[in-house]
Amino acid sequence: MALNAAITCEFRSTAAANMVNGGGFRTGGSGTDYSTQDAAQWTATDLTCAAAATNIVSAASTFTTAAVHNLIHLTALTGTGALVGWYEITAYVDANTITLDRTPTDGTNAITAGTFYIGGALNVGGSLEDDFFEEISGANAADGISVYFYNNNSTSTVTFTPSEAISIAGAGGALAPIKIIGYKTTRGDNPTGNSRPTIAMGANILTFGVGNINHYNLIVTTTSANGLNIKAGGQAVNVKAVNNSTTANRAAFYLGDSVDILIYNCEAISYRGYAIQSYASVVNVLYSYMHDSNVGFYVGSTSSNNRLIGNIIESNVTAAVLFITANTAMNMFIGNTLYGSENTTGIGINAVISTDVKVLNNIIYGFVTGVSHDTAGQTVGYDDYNDYFNNDTDVTNWTKGGNDQAINPAFTSVAQVTGTAGTYAGSTLTDAAANFANVVDNQDFVYIISGTGMTAGQYLITAHAATTITTDLDAGENVAANVVYQVTTGRNFAVGTNLKALGFPGAFQAGLSTGYMDIGAVQRQEPVGGGGGQPVLRGSIVK
Amino acid sequence: MGKNIIDGQEFTYDDKYSHKDFTGRRLTDAKDLNGITIFGSCFSHETPDTKVFPDDMTGVTFINCNLDNIFIPIGNTVIGGSQRRFKVQKDARDWEIDNDGKPVKIINEKQWIIGGFSVDPIDIPVEVINKQVMTKDEYDRTFDKGIIPSSSLFEEVPQIINTETKSVVLVTKTVSLSKMKDLKNIVNITEDSVDKDKLQQYNLIKIRAEIDYVEVEGRAKMLDDLNRIKKVI
Numbered sequence: 001m002a003l004n005a006a007i008t009c010e011f012r013s014t015a016a017a018n019m020v021n022g023g024g025f026r027t028g029g030s031g032t033d034y035s036t037q038d039a040a041q042w043t044a045t046d047l048t049c050a051a052a053a054t055n056i057v058s059a060a061s062t063f064t065t066a067a068v069h070n071l072i073h074l075t076a077l078t079g080t081g082a083l084v085g086w087y088e089i090t091a092y093v094d095a096n097t098i099t100l101d102r103t104p105t106d107g108t109n110a111i112t113a114g115t116f117y118i119g120g121a122l123n124v125g126g127s128l129e130d131d132f133f134e135e136i137s138g139a140n141a142a143d144g145i146s147v148y149f150y151n152n153n154s155t156s157t158v159t160f161t162p163s164e165a166i167s168i169a170g171a172g173g174a175l176a177p178i179k180i181i182g183y184k185t186t187r188g189d190n191p192t193g194n195s196r197p198t199i200a201m202g203a204n205i206l207t208f209g210v211g212n213i214n215h216y217n218l219i220v221t222t223t224s225a226n227g228l229n230i231k232a233g234g235q236a237v238n239v240k241a242v243n244n245s246t247t248a249n250r251a252a253f254y255l256g257d258s259v260d261i262l263i264y265n266c267e268a269i270s271y272r273g274y275a276i277q278s279y280a281s282v283v284n285v286l287y288s289y290m291h292d293s294n295v296g297f298y299v300g301s302t303s304s305n306n307r308l309i310g311n312i313i314e315s316n317v318t319a320a321v322l323f324i325t326a327n328t329a330m331n332m333f334i335g336n337t338l339y340g341s342e343n344t345t346g347i348g349i350n351a352v353i354s355t356d357v358k359v360l361n362n363i364i365y366g367f368v369t370g371v372s373h374d375t376a377g378q379t380v381g382y383d384d385y386n387d388y389f390n391n392d393t394d395v396t397n398w399t400k401g402g403n404d405q406a407i408n409p410a411f412t413s414v415a416q417v418t419g420t421a422g423t424y425a426g427s428t429l430t431d432a433a434a435n436f437a438n439v440v441d442n443q444d445f446v447y448i449i450s451g452t453g454m455t456a457g458q459y460l461i462t463a464h465a466a467t468t469i470t471t472d473l474d475a476g477e478n479v480a481a482n483v484v485y486q487v488t489t490g491r492n493f494a495v496g497t498n499l500k501a502l503g504f505p506g507a508f509q510a511g512l513s514t515g516y517m518d519i520g521a522v523q524r525q526e527p528v529g530g531g532g533g534q535p536v537l538r539g540s541i542v543k
Numbered sequence: 544m545g546k547n548i549i550d551g552q553e554f555t556y557d558d559k560y561s562h563k564d565f566t567g568r569r570l571t572d573a574k575d576l577n578g579i580t581i582f583g584s585c586f587s588h589e590t591p592d593t594k595v596f597p598d599d600m601t602g603v604t605f606i607n608c609n610l611d612n613i614f615i616p617i618g619n620t621v622i623g624g625s626q627r628r629f630k631v632q633k634d635a636r637d638w639e640i641d642n643d644g645k646p647v648k649i650i651n652e653k654q655w656i657i658g659g660f661s662v663d664p665i666d667i668p669v670e671v672i673n674k675q676v677m678t679k680d681e682y683d684r685t686f687d688k689g690i691i692p693s694s695s696l697f698e699e700v701p702q703i704i705n706t707e708t709k710s711v712v713l714v715t716k717t718v719s720l721s722k723m724k725d726l727k728n729i730v731n732i733t734e735d736s737v738d739k740d741k742l743q744q745y746n747l748i749k750i751r752a753e754i755d756y757v758e759v760e761g762r763a764k765m766l767d768d769l770n771r772i773k774k775v776i
Contacts, residue, residue, distance in 0.1 A: 018623070159562045161583050164625070223635070
């Protein structure tokens with residue numbers, strides 16, 4: 001036997017700390033779900049179990065049938081080879097005896113004493129987090145278990161701070177993945193923004209298993225090299241990952257050495273590194289937001305198919321997209337908005353080594369170079385129906401398509417504050433010549449480019465006044481009044497009417513017709529334009 | 544005020560500072576910390592002994608907080624959580640350090656072991672690993688011609704105290720069997736499986752050779768054997 005696939009677990013910040021509780025219940029089980037309360041329903045220290053038996057006995061307890069299908073956490077067991085961990089109660093025997101899904105003994109020796117907890121939600125701490133996730137993803141558990149993180153904060157996010165790295169070797173099933181899900185009020189309510197729970201890892205890595213783990217509705221912060229690590233068959237939906245390490249080249253999302261990964265409706269930021277770092281074989285990044293990093297989307301694999309559709313990749317230092325190695329697989333960019341800055345920063349798509357890149361229906365705006373390929377005269381790339389605007393150089397070693405545009409997309413609200421004479425002290429940048437009135441705290445970032453005593457890079461703005469902004473991390477100290485910086489504000493990339501009816505695909509071949517011609521990732525829907533480009537693009541082009 | 548229980552002991556905690564993410568931030572100007580209990584917050588910094596709290600902070604009890612690299616003034620209490628001193632090393636990974644600042648244990652050890660990477664501090668290179676295996680010009684000249692420029696190598700040099708023979712790791716373009724045979728005539732050399740999959744993406748292999756080292760100004764300097772290897776490659 002093993003933990004049932006329908007087991008659903010619960011993390012609550014108000015539950016008894018240090019992972020002591022049972023924390024789970026089989027959905028549809030015959031008992032009562034005690035996993036969403038703070039305290040265990042039953043706990044005692046007199047647990048005994050005969051060798052190889054699945055029945056456990058507690059003379060001090062009065063069990064009822066309501067205990068059935070709850071998880072029980074066995075700790076502090078006395079008995080050679082006794083196996084602490086989480087078990088499912090599969091049957092009620094009598095007021096002092098219940099049956100577990102498997103024996104907690106080594107098959108030879110009895111348990112003469114032990115502590116147990118039935119019910120009660122889980123709460124991090126006690127260096128048992130990794131053990132728990134190993135348990136629900138390992139040999140003792142069926143595929144498909146769900147783990148919920150509850151945000152009980154009525155006004156903001158609640159932070160869970162695990163006491164250790166979570167890097168489990170287990171996996172979910174290909175058709176029954178393990179689900180890690182955040183929720184606000186009721187399970188399935190799909191909270192957004194700061195209504196999602198936060199998992200703050202510090203330097204610890206967060207890798208929920210080696211594959212088939214799905215992540216929903218979470219905020220993850222970390223400084224570890226590999227950030228939130230999504231493995232084969234895994235997906236992240238409505239997940240915000242932030243790596244605010246000051247060490248270069250770290251990732252918010254790390255898609256490593258795996259296949260078939262989906263990143264959908266996610267947000268990624270890595271202050272000195274890569275918002276998303278891809279080494280995986282087949283990666284789909286859809287309708288996500290990569291920003292204020294050194295690189296938005298980084299490809300390090302020689303043979304990965306990366307499909308980026310409908311994303312906004314903006315205000316990154318070096319490049320929106322960077323291929324660092326020769327990639328002979330096809331990489332598709334459709335309907336994305338790639339934005340550098342008003343005063344041009346970095347490269348839109350930079351294929352530094354021979355790479356197969358297709359670029360269709362994107363806005364490429366505000367870069368030193370829009371698209372750059374390393375190989376002069378290459379013909380492997382394909383480009384059409386893109387709008388190149390406000391780039392110092394639109395393309396290098398890259399052939400534009402016949403239907404490309406050079407029209408101001410007239411973003412609804414995107415602006416920039418720049419300065420060259422700032423001072424910096426106590427995490428606050430001051431520039432008497434600046435106007436930071438339109439800065440939004442805890443949303444906008446300042447890119448500190450240079451300055452005596454300063455550490456260049458991206459910093460989150462946590463507070464502002466007319467001529468000052470305060471950063472989350474300390475950037476140094478400057479009294480020379482030579483801090484060079486820039487801040488993107490507004491960040492509303494919905495396009496104006498200029499791009500109306502200019503997008504792909506226009507008229508299909510063979511007499512098929514379409515009105516879906518608006519360009520860009522963020523469509524402005526106009527009657528003449530056609531009323532929606534992305535669905536048609538998805539259905540007709542990317543299969 | 545929130546309430547929780549650890550080991551049967553109930554405690555109350557401050558809502559403003561509990562269950563919050565303060566990673567990398569400083570609270571040195573906070574005036575309302577003294578005497579409170581902070582539960583389940585992350586204050587982790589990347590620089591050892593960072594002062595994020597006021598020097599005169601007293602009476603604060605931290606329960607299950609991540610206080611890695613955080614200096615806690617005398618007069619405060621830490622229960623549970625994490626309070627490691629770590630620092631990024633020249634292998635670009637975070638390592639717990641001892642009082643002398645020497646790396647002793649890698650952070651996220653389990654993950655690195657699962658990935659097949661060394662977790663022995665002796666394998667930390669003296670020089671920062673050069674991830675740019677070759678320059679673009681070198682690449683243009685050589686990639687399709689099967690020529691391997693010596694500068695395409697980078698070496699992971701083990702820390703060394705005195706002159707001795709150490710195992711050195713070289714990363715290079717895939718070496719033919721005949722060249723591998725030539726190499727083995729020079730030194731004891733084997734292919735290293737660590738990072739193998741990742742290196743294959745770059746058409747690289749990692750080989751480990753027994754090389755004589757000598758310490759020069761605190762850094763490991765390789766003797767002639769390595770140059771002979773490079774010539775063969």
